Amino acid sequence: MKDFLNDDAFVRWALHNEQDAYWQKVMVDYPDKQDIIRQALELIQQLHNAEEYRTLTLSEEQNWKRLRKNTVHASPLALWSQKRYWVGALSVFIIVALVGGLLWIKKATDSTTYTKLVTKASEKSPLIEKVNNSDTTLKINLEDGSVVYLKKNSRFSYPAHFTAKSRETFLSGEAFFQIAPNPKKPFYVYANELVTQVLGTSFDIKAFDNDQRVQIKVRTGRVSVYKQNPIRLASEESQHLILLPNQQVVFNRETESLSKQLVADPIPIQPLVKGEKRYFEDVPATTVLQALEKRYGVRILYDEELLAKCIITTTLSDQPLTNQLDLICQTIGATYREMDAQLVVQSAGCP
């Protein structure tokens, strides 16, 4: 793990999702390193968050006013007399433009909706729009080989031809995406206030114009989600979340908050391979929990010493994780709850 933490490129991936395709490939090529990689990622993000909360609170606005007085508005006296008029006019113009700009941006962000996004994007290049008003799912094949399954009452817009640098698409409603990998052209989905950036993976987005929530679920791979926010970019790094399989992000449009959770029904990230152990007889509960962690790619926290004394016999199935965990917890008299996209098992231990 130390090697990863000391690797500059790895840290940049963890913090800014740089060179995502390369690291995704590392994860695939070295399956035995996956756990360590996830732990290193988690550690870096925890350290980043802790550092974020420690920052002193200073007012960006007040400091800007003070700075402006000392810099852009201060002119040497000799120049002042010649330039007075236009400096004055310029500053008024800047203030008007600034206030106007702020008002406009505020209005635009108050409800960033599909129509607005599409109108703006179609000025650059013509878009194709698919609307699904039927009860069945509409399959859309994109020119890059990606497939979009558009659910009912939803609309999806995309350019006839993607640009050389990126693949930008727009969604209102719900859809499942299977994205053809292409590290050189990241795939973006704009859905209400959220932008999902992805290089190659599958995931589900639910974002109806009149819905209070925007929801994104990851099936495979790794996606990065952030809020569209044209003015406050100072903390751009902290405003994005990285989602792993079986995690979802929900954006509450009223409180403008992003939260990371587990999906309601985590499914195995890899099917049981032949010969892999699925029947456990008289083993410590911790052994089974570790096996579950690995199969579903979901972090499970528990007190190792306490649970080591709980001996169980069980068979793993392909059922949702929660069913299996319910069963184990009932057997050993424990409970579990979800916390920050992780599961915490609580138990008084076994005699």
Next chain:
Amino acid sequence: MLSTGSFNSYNETALWESLAKGDQEAFEILYRHYFKILVNYGSRFTSDTLLLEDAIQDLFTYLWRRRVQLANIQEPKFYLLRALRNQLSRNIRNDLLEEAEDIDDFLDYLVSLSDEQQTVEQETLLDQSRQIQAAISKLSPRQQEAINLRFYHGMTLDQSAELMGIPKQVVSNLLFKAYSMLRLMLKGLFSFLFTFVYS
């Protein structure tokens, strides 16, 4: 992508070039982008908000005056962090004689008070970060700075070493010691995070 006149890593070079030509808007955009980043790094060295505000003011005033020379600035984030560090150490040295010690203590006390209050109000998610934060604050100042530069600001090992004025190997050692100490302090809740630190 859909907004113009804001900061992103693609147009940063253009922003510095515009600033060199005296573009006030570019100046504001750069200020707004780097403000929080600099406040974060500065918080490592002082809990005195006035001192930090002054240092940031001085730094940006200097940038505005010397803007012409900054057109071809390489690694601007690194440059700004280093400039802030120098500015702060100059200002702290100047203030050292005038500043009574008890004022610092009082400020620390205020900071800890509001910390406590917040802890009560925050939910579990923040608790977790706060525990790590508390653990980090028990590390030596140099270990803390190394963690901050690397995992908050995303500086490379080389850049961190240059900023801190020590050899790269020393930074690496500082970090390694920091991981072990964090591991000890956060044993209960976060043991899983550190299982493999030694592997």
